[in-house]
Amino acid sequence: MAPSLLENARFCHSCGSPVDADTRAEYKQVTVLFADVVHSMDIAAAVGPERLREIMADVADGCAAVV
Numbered sequence: 001m002a003p004s005l006l007e008n009a010r011f012c013h014s015c016g017s018p019v020d021a022d023t024r025a026e027y028k029q030v031t032v033l034f035a036d037v038v039h040s041m042d043i044a045a046a047v048g049p050e051r052l053r054e055i056m057a058d059v060a061d062g063c064a065a066v067v
Contacts, residue, residue, distance in 0.1 A: 031067050033063055033067055035059075035063060037056070037059060040052075040056075043055065
């Protein structure tokens with residue numbers, strides 16, 4: 001028995017398969033930045049998780065501005 005699809009569904013609610021049979025590839029240009037924050041675990045231990053999240057968000061924002 002075929003699963004019933006939700007209205008305007010793009011994916012099967014049961015298995016996650018795409019509903020649309022259109023399998024054409026979609027190409028996009030992307031920029032990827034890989035970065036290693038030196039001593040990030042030491043910083044995390046010193047400031048705690050919430051402050052580390054703020055610090056890392058600031059670092060990511062600065063990197064994104066440059067990219």
